[in-house]
Amino acid sequence: MFRHVVLFTWSADATDEQKAAVPRRLAELPGIIPQIRSYVLGPDAGVSTDTCDFAVVADFDSAEDFLAYRDHPAHQAVIAESxxxxxxxxxxxQYTVDA
Known part of the structure; x- marks a missing residue:
């Protein structure tokens, strides 16, 4: 399995509406991009200081499947727009997970 982990920090002027759009839009991707095997995402729980604001952990069968996700137009639209x-x-x- 091939895993992709990304952490985001939002700008100080990001609105609650803008922040809420990110998980809503990302959650649509598993239904659009068949290479996604597992897709877990969410905001920071706020229990520690000096953390990022949002995380995505995505699993794929291969690095090639990750690249298909990375470059997919639907994924690129979420990045550009939200x-x-x-x-x-x-x-x-990104790293390989031993089964």
Whole structure:
């Protein structure tokens, strides 16, 4: 399995409406992009300081399937329309998960 983890930090001027649009739009992707095997996302729980605001953990059968997701027009639209306008910071990693 191939895992993609991304952490977002929102800009100080991001509205609650803008932040709410991100999980709503991302949650549509598993129904659109068949390469997604598992898709877990959510806002920071707020129990620690100095954390990111939102996380996505996505699993794929292969690196090629991840690339299909990464480059898919529906995914790119969510990034351009809902994430980038409120993005202050991003960190990501992809790695192989041994079964």
């Amino acid at each position: 994430i980038k306008p409120i993005l202050a910071g991003r960190a990501a990693v």
